[in-house]
Amino acid sequence: MTAANATETLRVELGERSYDIVVGADLIAHAATWIAPVLARPRTIVITDENVAPHYLAPLRASLQAANIDVDTITLPAGEQTKSFVHFQTLCEDILARRVERSTTLIALGGGVIGDLVGYTAASVLRGMPFIQVPTTLLSQVDSSVGGKTGINTRHGKNLVGAFYQPKLVLADTTALNTLDHRQLMAGYAEVVKYGLIDDLNFFEWLELHAQALIDGDMDKRRHAVLTSCAAKARVVAEDEREGGRRALLNLGHTFGHALEAETGYGDKLLHGEAVAIGMAMAFDLSRRLDICPGQDSGRVSAHFDAICLPNDLAVLDTIGWTADKLLDHMSRDKKVEGGKLTFILARGIGQAFITRDVAEAEVRSLLEDWLANRSG
């Protein structure tokens, strides 16, 4: 096996819900190797979207059929608007129309939208069907395919309806990232660098050196980055599967990020990963303003983002009409709000993130006002 074809497997330990994440190049074309052993019966439904289907549906199906696995397929429209109640209902009914049994396995082939929707659908149809994730974006490989969070968007915010539900297997094919557009790849990278910022200074330093290579297509660097990210997330999730405590660290940049996404309408104007990138820069800036984090660390974060052209201020957005109040209002609707108190992930430095509910609203408001006036620096 050459270096480019090397695969590595990470076991996510969750008792009887444990599963493997397999990371490497060219996995989809040989998917049956890993999928066949985890099927209760040789019957699958592959659910994908119109962007992903032309690239990866045929090789995935060919691999499964060559292993005598029955493959049905459902192709959905691409885009965030597919993560809706309407598509959830249609997908449930379409699956039921195929007379599935609890032993039929759903395979989610696509990015986070497909993974989240199919995961919640798998949790719900027949009150639970097995499912497998084949994430095809960097974001979904490092984020939404680990941790069991599934769900759909609502009028009141993103991911507010869903289930904690674990896949039987995740196949993260780093070759699939070749067909991803550059902006989506960069948005995914924001979640990769997040794991360095949370608790792994070494990984952040490795990324400072190698981010450009993995972005440019180096498969070994991609595998290392995906595996390190998944391992970091899996470690936190294993400790806190249902999000009572430490898992909140994974929300670094997300409290701000969700507010930005809500205000832009969850569209193409601002991708989730871009929102998280800006949100992480805001979290480090807030930490600096509160004298928790040295200015050189928050500066180093921004410098790295600048070096690889990852957005890290509001200048990329049309913020006319935005106010700190509107953003605060979005933040107060976050799932993690408890007793009316916002939860923030702040940092004492790179790799030293922590959870707090003790941030004065005035400080947050002041930061938002400054950033809206492009006085972030």
Next chain:
Amino acid sequence: MTAANATETLRVELGERSYDIVVGADLIAHAATWIAPVLARPRTIVITDENVAPHYLAPLRASLQAANIDVDTITLPAGEQTKSFVHFQTLCEDILARRVERSTTLIALGGGVIGDLVGYTAASVLRGMPFIQVPTTLLSQVDSSVGGKTGINTRHGKNLVGAFYQPKLVLADTTALNTLDHRQLMAGYAEVVKYGLIDDLNFFEWLELHAQALIDGDMDKRRHAVLTSCAAKARVVAEDEREGGRRALLNLGHTFGHALEAETGYGDKLLHGEAVAIGMAMAFDLSRRLDICPGQDSGRVSAHFDAICLPNDLAVLDTIGWTADKLLDHMSRDKKVEGGKLTFILARGIGQAFITRDVAEAEVRSLLEDWLANRSG
């Protein structure tokens, strides 16, 4: 405490998801006594329907408010059609519009429709909110409030989308049955007698003696019947929370019953409990035809149903145009189908039910044809 006010509590043991079922008269008016101790925060949303609200919403709210518990309310249309994707979506959005937190508790006040819909909604909103069941029908007190099955109906069948999700508490107020119409009460009674038929001949014999009294309003008899039924179900569920094995016994009468309901369109023509009653009579008849069960036992079941005027043949239905094929088709869509094989619960006698996948389709077809021709006896 007088006999009429006696309450009994049953603990359902499911590890960290364990909860109490409190059974007795006049519980709703004193609901806070049991509800206050299980709330994470003193904030609740009571979800009920237009039939139940006029009777029980005011006393429930008064009891909670007197205990300084915040009470919001949502009242839905009554009837099976409320257990739909549309109402699920609307309810999720309505709950989110109230800016709930994961510590806000949903209270389902009503029958099985409200319990199943609110339970699934509680499982889904914010990926899981605590909820309490206050079942107001006999059916929901003995069936849908125990076991954690929640869900909604689909185009392809009833309860095919949902979650296994446990309440924090169940309050079964036997006084609430006074406002239930007689047909609904009898439909609920079908699920009570089911527990005798499955594995408790003594309970069946007690019911032969006391069924009429509990139907007529004897609170002690009601409490005993509800508690015995819940205990029987809880015993089975504790052994098999996610429905792999023994739990299937609870589906006695349901494979046939679901087919009858599907064919009548899940409307008022045939209530769920009526379908189960007929289904149980069919299951005993099938057992007799297969020489598994003595004719005197299947006759005794029908005689008891006749004595209390519970439907036990297809004569109550307009079956013009029905065929055995149509009913078999409905049966094949059941969630419990595995490898294309139908699961039946048959009985070697009263109190001796068992699970089997070895029933020849020809036997089932012949039984259905005979029953459709009203040759059940």
